[in-house]
Amino acid sequence: MPLNVPEQDYMYPGHVACPGCGAAIAMRFFLKAMGEKIIIVLPACCWSIIAGAYPQMSLKVPVIHTAFETGGSVASGVRAALDMKGDTGTTVVTWAGDGGTFDIGFQALSGAVERNENFIYVCYDNEAYMNTGIQRSSSTPYGAWTTTTPGRSWKRMRKKNIVEALVAHRIPYAATASIAFPEDLVRKVEKAKDIKGSRFLHVYATCPTGWRIPSEISIKIARMAVQNNIFPLYEVEDGVKYTINYKPKEFPVREYFKLQGRFKHLTEGDLAEIQEMVNEDWELLLKKAGD
Amino acid sequence: MTEKKVPSKVTPLFFARSYLSTEDNKTGSWRFLRPRYEEKTAPCSVACPAGEDIGRIEALTNQGMFKEAWETILRENPFPGVCGSVCYHPCEAVCNRGEFDEAVAINAMERFLADTARKNEFKPFLTNLSAKKEKIAVVGGGPSGLSAAYFLTLLGYNCDVFEAETEPGGVLRWGIPQYRLPLPVLERDISLIKDQGVQIKTGIHISKEFLKEAGESYNAVFIGCGYSRSRELEIPGEDLKGIKDGLAFLNRIRHGEKPRLDGLSVIIGGGNTAIDVARSVVRLGGTPLIAYRRRKQDMPAFSEEIELALDEGVVLKELVIPVSVVPDKGDYIVTLHYMRIMGEDDRGRALVEPDGNKTEEMRVKNVFKAIGEETAESWCVPPHKGEGVVTLNNSTLDCRTGSAVLVFGGDLTNEIKSVVHAVASGKEAAIALDILFREGLDTVESKIRDCLVGNGSFCSMEIYMKGPRFDRSSHVVSYSEINADYFYLSQRITQPRLLREERLATFDEVNLKVSASMAIKETERCFNCGLCNQCDNCYLFCPDLSIVRDKTPQGRHINYDYCKGCGICVVECPRNAMILEEETNEESAGRESCGS
Numbered sequence: 033m034p035l036n037v038p039e040q041d042y043m044y045p046g047h048v049a050c051p052g053c054g055a056a057i058a059m060r061f062f063l064k065a066m067g068e069k070i071i072i073v074l075p076a077c078c079w080s081i082i083a084g085a086y087p088q089m090s091l092k093v094p095v096i097h098t099a100f101e102t103g104g105s106v107a108s109g110v111r112a113a114l115d116m117k118g119d120t121g122t123t124v125v126t127w128a129g130d131g132g133t134f135d136i137g138f139q140a141l142s143g144a145v146e147r148n149e150n151f152i153y154v155c156y157d158n159e160a161y162m163n164t165g166i167q168r169s170s171s172t173p174y175g176a177w178t179t180t181t182p183g184r185s186w187k188r189m190r191k192k193n194i195v196e197a198l199v200a201h202r203i204p205y206a207a208t209a210s211i212a213f214p215e216d217l218v219r220k221v222e223k224a225k226d227i228k229g230s231r232f233l234h235v236y237a238t239c240p241t242g243w244r245i246p247s248e249i250s251i252k253i254a255r256m257a258v259q260n261n262i263f264p265l266y267e268v269e270d271g272v273k274y275t276i277n278y279k280p281k282e283f284p285v286r287e288y289f290k291l292q293g294r295f296k297h298l299t300e301g302d303l304a305e306i307q308e309m310v311n312e313d314w315e316l317l318l319k320k321a322g323d
Numbered sequence: 324m325t326e327k328k329v330p331s332k333v334t335p336l337f338f339a340r341s342y343l344s345t346e347d348n349k350t351g352s353w354r355f356l357r358p359r360y361e362e363k364t365a366p367c368s369v370a371c372p373a374g375e376d377i378g379r380i381e382a383l384t385n386q387g388m389f390k391e392a393w394e395t396i397l398r399e400n401p402f403p404g405v406c407g408s409v410c411y412h413p414c415e416a417v418c419n420r421g422e423f424d425e426a427v428a429i430n431a432m433e434r435f436l437a438d439t440a441r442k443n444e445f446k447p448f449l450t451n452l453s454a455k456k457e458k459i460a461v462v463g464g465g466p467s468g469l470s471a472a473y474f475l476t477l478l479g480y481n482c483d484v485f486e487a488e489t490e491p492g493g494v495l496r497w498g499i500p501q502y503r504l505p506l507p508v509l510e511r512d513i514s515l516i517k518d519q520g521v522q523i524k525t526g527i528h529i530s531k532e533f534l535k536e537a538g539e540s541y542n543a544v545f546i547g548c549g550y551s552r553s554r555e556l557e558i559p560g561e562d563l564k565g566i567k568d569g570l571a572f573l574n575r576i577r578h579g580e581k582p583r584l585d586g587l588s589v590i591i592g593g594g595n596t597a598i599d600v601a602r603s604v605v606r607l608g609g610t611p612l613i614a615y616r617r618r619k620q621d622m623p624a625f626s627e628e629i630e631l632a633l634d635e636g637v638v639l640k641e642l643v644i645p646v647s648v649v650p651d652k653g654d655y656i657v658t659l660h661y662m663r664i665m666g667e668d669d670r671g672r673a674l675v676e677p678d679g680n681k682t683e684e685m686r687v688k689n690v691f692k693a694i695g696e697e698t699a700e701s702w703c704v705p706p707h708k709g710e711g712v713v714t715l716n717n718s719t720l721d722c723r724t725g726s727a728v729l730v731f732g733g734d735l736t737n738e739i740k741s742v743v744h745a746v747a748s749g750k751e752a753a754i755a756l757d758i759l760f761r762e763g764l765d766t767v768e769s770k771i772r773d774c775l776v777g778n779g780s781f782c783s784m785e786i787y788m789k790g791p792r793f794d795r796s797s798h799v800v801s802y803s804e805i806n807a808d809y810f811y812l813s814q815r816i817t818q819p820r821l822l823r824e825e826r827l828a829t830f831d832e833v834n835l836k837v838s839a840s841m842a843i844k845e846t847e848r849c850f851n852c853g854l855c856n857q858c859d860n861c862y863l864f865c866p867d868l869s870i871v872r873d874k875t876p877q878g879r880h881i882n883y884d885y886c887k888g889c890g891i892c893v894v895e896c897p898r899n900a901m902i903l904e905e906e907t908n909e910e911s912a913g914r915e916s917c918g919s
């Protein structure tokens with residue numbers, strides 16, 4: 033049976049994302065669920081390029097390109113302007129990368145959601161600064177190679193848990209979603225659309241180029257991340273009500289790491305350690321969800 | 324757009340605004356791998372002697388398109404009711420789903436479709452090809468003869484079937500008990516064969532003389548007489564009056580006789596006839612014991628039948644052979660000699676020899692012999708290879724006489740004697756004759772090879788007629804090529820059956836009907852290996868919006884102007900209905916139009 037995803041597309045082909053780009057797929061699904069009554073605020077990231085270099089555009093919806101650290105503040109301003117015009121039907125959406133969200137844009141984001149600005153913030157997470165050549169971000173996972181964590185200096189800090197940071201702001205809605213689970217993603221976008229106030233979506237978006245994987249397994253890797261509890265699918269309402277959307281039976285993470293060039297230096301011992309971390313995070317999440 | 328009035332004290336913002344779409348970028352020029360739709364071959368369809376397009380049949384059934392699914396069977400097999408009831412389903416043994424949880428219940432689905440077609444009186448939409456001048460006689464109205472006639476009719480030939488009995492069907496009508504194959508199911512299949520244009524002349528016994536004169540009225544004669552005489556035990560006492568022939572016994576029951584059979588009956592043999600006799604004895608009030616010279620796992624009978632027999636109370640005595648039968652006060656004393664295992668043959672069956680002088684005597688009421696059958700008439704035996712003789716997988720062509728061509732099929736040319744093998748031989752013979760008449764003897768073997776399903780040894784009529792199946796790759800899809808992430812564990816349906824108690828007293832069919840909702844649920848389990856079922860995954864996951872829906876049977880095509888060749892569509896196709904190949908410059912539309 034076909035997956036249940038809205039038919040209409042709001043993207044043109046001919047965009048210049050790398051072959052197999054997960055961020056392009058993420059946008060495609062997001063817009064299908066969101067529809068065209070939106071304004072996208074786009075801080076610097078790969079999507080700044082994918083959306084089209086002037087005078088081209090790959091999206092059929094309005095986009096404001098803006099500075100790297102301003103996703104939260106520009107959206108607040110656009111919202112205020114629309115409200116002044118009496119336009120309450122248009123949804124303001126910030127679409128930012130992990131660098132623009134976890135790191136440089138975090139202040140503006142935290143400020144905006146603390147004020148409970150009425151907008152949706154989507155972070156498509158490709159786990160590094162990809163557009164400028166694969167530099168590590170605070171979203172880059174433990175164990176990963178990047179151009180700033182090369183060779184033996186692979187990243188030894190754990191990935192920042194951005195959803196928990198947002199949940200700590202007690203915003204009305206925060207959720208994770210994955211390009212490999214389009215029905216779940218679409219449902220969450222549709223749900224977020226109907227909520228007022230700050231809504232945050234953390235979307236897993238494979239990057240074949242930066243992760244050193246063949247492009248054809250882009251979705252497969254995203255699926256494995258969920259199946260192995262590396263990227264659990266869950267949602268949190270009002271900062272307290274947790275719902276886990278997918279519960280795998282067992283979750284050996286080994287194969288996920290083995291398939292990716294960015295992890296190829298890891299030893300079995302390292303992988304065992306990572307497995308521990310994943311288990312620990314999962315236990316914590318289960319506890320929060322009261323399961 | 325109409326100009327909006329800007330209030331004079333507000334300074335207008337001058338944003339650079341894009342006004343072109345990215346469609347001008349022909350990103351197809353980036354591609355060095357090229358995805359393509361390519362249907363492949365499912366393992367079940369290779370194992371099915373009738374070469375049925377099982378993956379497609381299950382997909383159509385799942386979509387509720389029962390008539391189309393049933394017609395898809397009829398393109399390869401005129402006996403959906405019969406095979407749905409008695410086929411030993413070699414397809415299920417190789418079903419890829421078996422490696423995931425349990426094989427798809429293909430056989431039960433076949434019977435479901437036949438029942439649905441019968442209930443709704445579906446008429447198949449199958450047109451015969453334009454009439455050919457050649458006429459063909461078919462000797463024997465059993466499953467192979469009727470199949471040959473059916474497929475020859477589809478190919479446009481005029482066929483007469485000669486059947487010695489009063490009704491057509493052969494072993495299906497006179498041999499297989501009704502609790503496995505009820506008469507209405509058989510009659511429906513036969514009536515459809517007749518509706519297709521096959522002429523059946525009953526009550527005509529064909530002798531060897533007929534072959535001599537056949538050339539005057541017919542261009543070819545198909546001989547599918549099968550085995551009709553039980554083989555001899557060759558032991559003292561076997562010619563005693565009262566020692567019963569298994570086949571003849573089954574025949575009498577199908578003619579309506581219902582003898583009471585109190586007491587112990589010993590059945591000698593291990594094939595399907597032995598099992599049929601034993602289960603019939605149960606139903607006639609007797610206590611059957613099967614005496615077989617090897618082990619249970621070596622029995623040629625189909626294992627499902629053996630299990631049902633044991634469940635009904637049939638006793639199996641392994642590793643014994645009868646050495647004598649002596650009448651004694653209305654009973655018989657059967658002496659069984661114990662056998663011992665010396666090793667195994669290349670097929671894993673036990674090799675046995677008498678175990679010293681160890682014997683056992685048994686007092687029984689009846690003795691049935693069912694150690695296999697042989698042909699009643701020697702002229703039915705196919706000739707060996709030689710000048711003018713073409714030996715195919717399931718039939719043999721003999722062009723030596725100069726008049727009518729002789730084609731041998733059925734049990735006599737098949738290693739496994741099953742109904743569906745009879746269908747295979749009838750079909751192969753029909754195709755071989757068509758090739759012979761249209762293109763000559765020399766091309767028969769190679770052309771037959773061209774219409775085999777996958778890497779197997781059975782023909783497909785649809786492939787021969789260059790239908791849509793012709794375009795499929797013969798690559799047989801393995802389980803590792805299925806994207807199992809798109810499937811969830813789910814239990815195979817359990818074939819509903821009469822309770823054991825209900826079975827014992829009647830010849831009513833043991834298997835009960837499968838409902839439409841059960842069938843839809845069961846066919847959902849099929850991976851549709853290698854076949855597009857329009858799931859749309861390829862379309863959905865393309866990051867480059869390069870898969871475009873259309874009205875072709877494929878339902879969509881790839882826009883190579885933009886496709887970057889990422890390969891996601893190919894990997895996310897759950898059933899391997901796509902392929903990723905190396906791009907060649909000439910083929911790349913994108914490169915040409917982009918010129919980069």
Ligand SMILES: Cc1ncc(C[n+]2csc(CCOP(=O)(O)OP(=O)(O)O)c2C)c(N)n1
Nearest residue numbers: 076077078100129130131132160161162163
């Ligand atoms: C203030 C500032 N610093 C640096 C840059 C250069 N820059 C542009 S995009 C980018 C990386 C963005 O990374 P991320 O937000 O993760 O998005 P991605 O490119 O990975 O999609 C950087 C460093 C910039 N545009 N502005």
Ligand code: SF4
Nearest residue numbers: 367378418419850852
């Ligand atoms: S899953 Fe379906 S198509 Fe594949 S082998 Fe089994 S029955 Fe055939």
Ligand code: SF4
Nearest residue numbers: 865886887889890892
């Ligand atoms: S998913 Fe799209 S871009 Fe990728 S190979 Fe398939 S058609 Fe081409």
Ligand code: SF4
Nearest residue numbers: 855856858859861896
């Ligand atoms: S992904 Fe689905 S629609 Fe596409 S080729 Fe495979 S079966 Fe057909």
Ligand SMILES: [Mg+2]
Nearest residue numbers: 129130160162
């Ligand atoms: Mg990034």
